Amino acid sequence: MIKEDATYQLAALRAGTISPRELMEETLDRIADVNPGINAIVALREREILLEEAERARPGLLQGLPMAIKDLAETAGIVTSYGSPVFKDNVPAKDSPMVARLRKAGAVIIGKTNTPEFGLGSHSYNPVYGVTRNPFDQTRSAGGSSGGAGAALASRMVALADGSDMMGSLRNPAGWNNVFGFRPSYGLVASGGPGDMFLSQLSTDGPMARSMRDLELLLGIQSEYDPSHPHSSGPYRPGAPTAKLTIGWLGDWGGAYRMEPGVLDLCENAVQVLEGLGHSVKVMAPPFPAEALWEAWTLLRSWSIAGDLGSLLQQPHDLLKPELRWEIERGLAATAEAVQKASEIRSDWFRCRAEMEVDILALPSAQMFPFDARLSWPDAIGGTTMDTYHRWMEVVVPASLIGLPALCVPAGFGDAGTPMGLQLIGRRGRDADVLALGREYESATNWIAQEPAFG
Structure with a gap:
């Protein structure tokens, strides 16, 4: 049961095929078996307490489903360290709005998923919990900052996972763990907690899953309308497939984004799948200076x-x-x-995107395959030196900078056996179009069925 997707598990719970306690037992047994080599689940709660909570799970769409929360989201009663030794003993008294929605829907919170310190850098390691490793090659990174979430999904320890995305923190680990990850339009998943809600619009929560139906299920819960947030536009409702779309393939942005050999080949093949489904693909020159x-x-x-x-x-x-x-x-x-100048550039890019005659922009979800987990970050790609700790993931910036919806879908595996993903980036507010395209892509591919070697 634990290897099935969340929709299947929830249907089995409703039908009585499996009890909430039995599902929790399977989940905890799987974590005990697999997590020591992966280190994706952290701050795991006591087994007996979780079994009791499962039996009295709150009614809702996720009733009885075990979930672990990314260690950047405040979770009442569970250590929320943000990957920082400064907060290694921090136990919030209150859930973040997104976590509260999951509890309200009946999810049983088992612990946290690992993340880099304060989510910085796409490699999930920190001095509190250590390194999260890629299930497809445990010498390699699982990405980040939602690396724990991606690795937990890939290794079948959980069926649904929340993530967050500032600079590809959902998309990079989704691609590197052969799962789906969605950065929604800014405001669809709104967090009306304390702090600024107007000035910065760079980061958002979003869902990760092993199927598109699961992804949309979780997004519908995460995106509950929040009247206390000025940009709240939820809830999300799935849309029917639209007329055939025009997809702009941007590749390496005219050479501006250095790519490890093999990345573009896999992503081009993935784009051809969409073309085979009847969508129009246009190879684009860089639309804006990288x-x-x-x-x-x-x-x-x-x-x-x-x-x-x-x-x-x-x-x-x-x-x-x-x-x-x-x-x-x-x-x-x-x-x-x-x-002010930076925001003017951002505004120019938004206007540029609005005027394009393409519905979807397509780019790789990362510029390289998972790197050595012992590194802090890769300092070069193919001989080209990276001048900052995050320059190697520059390919995610076009969507992040202006709050566009971006879906990462599995694109296959490189020569070394590690996964890669493709970003499908839509127009702001047209999340349903992007996800409908993702459903079509899923129906024509079966990458998710390829599990890590440990099975």
Whole structure:
């Protein structure tokens, strides 16, 4: 049962084919068997408590389904460390709005999924819990920052997982773990918690799953309308497949995005699947200068991180990830003029995208296959030096910068046996179109059936 998708498991629970306690037992047995080599699930709660909670799960769409929450989302009664030694003993008294929606729907929260420190960098390692490894090759990274979620799904420890995405944090690990991951239009999954809700629009929560039907099930719950959030546009409702779409294949953005050999081949094959389904594919020249996108993104990202986490500079130097300290210092040094210029570039890019005569933009979900898990981050791709800790994942910036919906679908496996994904990026607010296309793609492929070798 544990290897089936969430929709199947929930149907079995409703039919009485399996009891909530039995499903929880299977889940915990699977975690005990697989997690020691993967390290995707952290802060796992006590077995007997979880078995009791499963038996009295709250009625709802997810009633009785075990879930682990990404360790960036505040979860009442469970350590929420953000991957930081500063917060290694932090136990929130209240759930974040997204977690509260999952509990309301009947999910049983078993623990957390691992993430890099404060979600920075697409490699899930931290000094609190250590490294999350890729189920398809345990010497390799599972990606991040939702690496724990992606690896837990791929290794069949959970059937549904929440993630969050600022700079590809849903899309990169989805691609590297052979699952689906969706960054919704900004505001569809709204979080009306404390803090700013107007200035920064770079990050959002979203769903990860092993099937499109599961992905849309979870998105429908995560996207409950939040009247306390000015950009809330939920709830999500699935749409019927639209007329045939025009898909713009951008490849490596005219050479601006350095790619490891094999990445483009897999993604081109995936795009051809869509063409075979009757959609029109257009090979596009770069529609906007990549360096301008990067300039705007890095400035706005550092500025946002400094605003949220700037007070951490008061902590002892050895308690902060060097990349976090770099982001904060860079953001604090940003002038009002520089922030304005970055936002003007962002605005120009949004207008550019709005004027394109293509419905979907297609790009790889990462610029390289999973790298050595012992590294902090890859410093080069094919001989080209990466000048920052996140330059190697620049390919996710076009969607993140302007809050576009972006679905990562499995694109196959490279020569070394590790997965790759394809981004399908829609127009803002047209999430249902992107997901309908994802359902079509899923029906024509079967990559998800390929499990890690340990079975």
